[in-house]
Amino acid sequence: xxxxxxxxxxxxxxxxxxxxxxxxxxxxxxxxxxxxxxxxxxxxxxxxxxxxxxxxxxxxxxxxxxxxxxxxxxxxxxxxxxxxxxxxxxxxxxxxxxxxxxxxxxxxxxxxxxxxxxxxxxxxxxxxxxxxxxxxxxxxxxxxxxxxxxxxxxxxxxxxxxxxxxxxxxxxxxxxxxxxxxxxxxxxxxxxxxxxxxxxxxxxxxxxxxxxxxxxxxxxxxxxxxxxxxxxxxxxxxxxxxxxxxxxxxxxxxxxxxxxxxxxxxxxxxxxxxxxxxxxxxxxxxxxxxxxxxxxxxxxxxxxxxxxxxxxxxxxxxxxxxxxxxxxxxxxxxxxxxxxxxxxxxxxxxxxxxxxxxxxxxxxxxxxxxxxxxxxxxxxxxxxxxxxxxxxxxxxxxxxxxxxxxxxxxxxxxxxxxxxxxxxxxxxxxxxxxxxxxxxxxxxxxxxxxxxxxxxxxxxxxxxxxxxxxxxxxxxxxxxxxxxxxxxxxxxxxxxxxxxxxxxxxxxxxxxxxxxxxxxxx
Numbered sequence: 001x002x003x004x005x006x007x008x009x010x011x012x013x014x015x016x017x018x019x020x021x022x023x024x025x026x027x028x029x030x031x032x033x034x035x036x037x038x039x040x041x042x043x044x045x046x047x048x049x050x051x052x053x054x055x056x057x058x059x060x061x062x063x064x065x066x067x068x069x070x071x072x073x074x075x076x077x078x079x080x081x082x083x084x085x086x087x088x089x090x091x092x093x094x095x096x097x098x099x100x101x102x103x104x105x106x107x108x109x110x111x112x113x114x115x116x117x118x119x120x121x122x123x124x125x126x127x128x129x130x131x132x133x134x135x136x137x138x139x140x141x142x143x144x145x146x147x148x149x150x151x152x153x154x155x156x157x158x159x160x161x162x163x164x165x166x167x168x169x170x171x172x173x174x175x176x177x178x179x180x181x182x183x184x185x186x187x188x189x190x191x192x193x194x195x196x197x198x199x200x201x202x203x204x205x206x207x208x209x210x211x212x213x214x215x216x217x218x219x220x221x222x223x224x225x226x227x228x229x230x231x232x233x234x235x236x237x238x239x240x241x242x243x244x245x246x247x248x249x250x251x252x253x254x255x256x257x258x259x260x261x262x263x264x265x266x267x268x269x270x271x272x273x274x275x276x277x278x279x280x281x282x283x284x285x286x287x288x289x290x291x292x293x294x295x296x297x298x299x300x301x302x303x304x305x306x307x308x309x310x311x312x313x314x315x316x317x318x319x320x321x322x323x324x325x326x327x328x329x330x331x332x333x334x335x336x337x338x339x340x341x342x343x344x345x346x347x348x349x350x351x352x353x354x355x356x357x358x359x360x361x362x363x364x365x366x367x368x369x370x371x372x373x374x375x376x377x378x379x380x381x382x383x384x385x386x387x388x389x390x391x392x393x394x395x396x397x398x399x400x401x402x403x404x405x406x407x408x409x410x411x412x413x414x415x416x417x418x419x420x421x422x423x424x425x426x427x428x429x430x431x432x433x434x435x436x437x438x439x440x441x442x443x444x445x446x447x448x449x450x451x452x453x454x455x456x457x458x459x460x461x462x463x464x465x466x467x468x469x470x471x472x473x474x475x476x477x478x479x480x481x482x483x484x485x486x487x488x489x490x491x492x493x494x495x496x497x498x499x500x501x502x503x504x505x506x507x508x509x510x511x512x513x514x515x516x517x518x519x520x521x522x
Contacts, residue, residue, distance in 0.1 A: 001051070001467055001468055001477075001499075002465055002467045002479060002489075003051040003052075003053050003467040003468075005046050005049075005051060008064055011061055012042045012045065012068060013042075015064075015068045015396065018395040018396065022387070022389060022426075023423065023426060027072055027087065027427075028040055028041060028071075028072065029071065029072050029075065030075045032075070033077050033078045041068050041071055041072075044071050045067055047115065048115050048116060048119075049114070049115075050113055050466055050467060050468050050470065052064075052464075052465070052467075053464065053467070055462040055464065056460075056461055056464075058383075059379075059382055059437070062382045062385060062433065063433065063434060063437060065398075066385075066398065066433035066434060067434065069398055069429070070429060070434075072427050072429075073085065073107075073427075074119065077096070080118065080122030080125065080126065081119045081122035082096050082097060082126055083099065083108075083111065083119075083123045084097050084098060084099045084429065085099065085102075085428070085429045085430055086100075086424065086428070087426050087427050087428070087429075099126070100136065101127055101133070101134050102136075102137035102138070102139060102191035102430075103191075103348065103430045104123065104127055104141065105139055105141065105143070105144035106351055106430075106431055106435070107429065108120050108123060108147060108148055109147055109432055110433075110435050111123065112148045112151040112435075113434055113435065113438060113469060113470065114470070115468075117152055117470075120148045120152075121148065124144070124148060124157060124161070125157075128164035128165070128168065129164075134168055135175075137189055137190065138185050138189060138190045138191070138204050140211050142161075142165040142211075142216055145158050145161055146158055146219065149448070150447060151446045152471075152472065152473070153448075153471070153473055154473075155222045158215075158219045158222065159223045162220060162223055162228075165212070165215070165219065169209070169213065172209060175265070176205070176265065176266075178260070178261055179261075179263065180242075180246075181239065181242050182201040182239075182242055182247075182258075183201070183205045183209050184199070184201055184205075184260050184264055184266040185199070185200075185204060185205040186199045186266070186271050186272060187199055187202070187341065188271060190288075191348065192288070193337065193340065194335050194340035194342055195323075195341040195342060196282070196284045196286065196324045196328055196330045196331070196343075197256065197282035197286055197288075198273055198275055198282065199257075199266060199273055200257050200260045200264075200266065200275075201246065201257065201258040201260060202257045203255045203256070203291050203292060204291060206247065207291040207292050207294070208291075209239060210236050210243065210295060210296050211236075211296065213232045213235040213236035213239065214232070214233070216228065216232040217229045217230075217231075217233045218448075220232065240296055240297075243292055243296065244298065244299060244302075246258060246279075247292075251281075252281070252285055253302075253304045253305055254285045254289045254305045255288075255289035255292055255298075255302075256281045256286075256289060257282040257284075257286075257288075258280065258282070259278055259279060259280045259282070260278065260279075262278050284324060284325060284328045284330070285308055285325040285328075286325070286341075287315060287322075287323050287324075287349045287352070288349075288352075290353050290356040291356060292356075293357070293359050294356035294359050297363070300365055303368050304368065306357070307368055309321060309357075309369065309373070309377070310373065310376070311325075313325065313326045314326065317380070317404025317405055318380065318404065318405055318407075319345060319380055319383055319402065319404050319405070319406075320350050320377070320381055320384050320404050321349070321350060321377065322343050322344070322345055322404045323341045323343060323344060323345065323346055324341070324342055326343070328343075330342060331343045332344070338401075338414035338415055339400065339401065340410075341401075344401040344403060344404070344410050345402050345403070346400070346401050346431075347384075347385070347428075347430060348430050348431050350381050350384075351432040351436060354374070354377060354381065354436040354440055355435075355436060355439075355440070357369065357377065358436070358440035361374060362445060362455065371457035371458065371459055372459065374440060374441075375441070375457060375458055375459070378436065378440065381433075384402060384404075386407065387399070387409060387412075397409070398428055398431070399411065399412050399426070400424075400425040400428055411424075412425055440457055441456070441457055441458045442458070442464065442466055443455035443456040443457055444466075444469075444471070444476070446471070450472070450516055451514055452471075452476075452495065452512065452513055452514065453510070454511040454512070455510045455511075456509070458508075459508060462482045462483070463482060463483075463486040463487070464480050465477065465478065465481075465486075465487060466478050466479075467479075471515075475498055476497060477494075477495070477499070478495055479493070479494055479496075480492070480493045480508055481494075489501065490504070492504055492505055493505050493506075493508055493509070494511075495511055495513065497517075502517040
């Protein structure tokens, strides 16, 4: 190993002191299936984490803080690991500690980088059990399973779940797909309540379904089921065309919500809020309009939408991207609900946008944004994840929605004022951090084959390393050392597999090799 775990223990000691100051105690998690006391954070982290080191100490600290917070949500049940969202746990008796599917794809993206593979695999199987409501919220769960497979290199999990993936997809088709081929959703069931755009044909579920259809097709081919592969490829192609033609607003140059058709099944839903129109654009740009870049391959000229990310009247915010454009007359409309998607920043949406931007920048051709823009958004995300204690001290924190201009945690303030569910958002597991860092900042883009492609989006750091990173049954080290003095393996960017350097370059850029390379490539 290049990095020594003991060098990062001080972070956990500080996090524990901060947690006592903020909440009055240290919470290590729910009792485990064997009845034993939950494992302390450092013991778990020392066993499970890939180690991260950076010249940007704010990012380095946040990496360890987010794992510290994440561990609190890991429960070992009699049936395997389950990853939850809330602290304190909801008072439900469902055997799953109130686990919800909306952020589960983030949980799986993070868990795929841990050393115990069963954590991600158990949670994935949990959501495809028929008795668990994977459709309580919109999600791309089949895609998340494939993401786990791309990291660990093992097809068995995905192929074993293929029948359940098809069952769930069919359930979505039967309940929420209209005769025009589009899927409808209530914004609340997208985990995006009180949005400006409201209900209808949203870029959320439609993007998820296109991606899940392609995942089922790819998984079917692994299982030598060409009939299923062709069937789901056709579903994905049809939905892709609808997203590109029906959900793309050429006037606003953005993917937007469209009001439902007259015969849409959404009109029978009690929670449906009728805008009074049919098949009309909502006329508001929202961050969900970037989801097609995460889950699909939009037309090249649609990338004009990315110009809105840092536009002053678009999504620009000192602490991250607003969930709706500022120029909308309904931006931050008055609401007594603490959970609103009418403009506040949400870590959930920040994660999706970072993932979408990384996928966009990974594509061929010219781009309207670049790696510096990715890092600008990522750095703002890091900056946002703090809270001020009563004594005036700032500590690392993750919660629900926040003001992109002031960094105030909105739901937390409102719940305290109402004296209702105080503490609900503490260490809220509703977003990702390690995965955007690994796949975006550092740029490891997981693949099904034995090629390793590293495309770092960071440029300003003088050094970084991710060490003991599980990938396809091996342990990777990816390191950048501008002077060669930090890690003492020479100047430049280099990649090691199981401790042996197999590829390097002198400058910070794309590094590509094969996992089983026997000679060092430059």
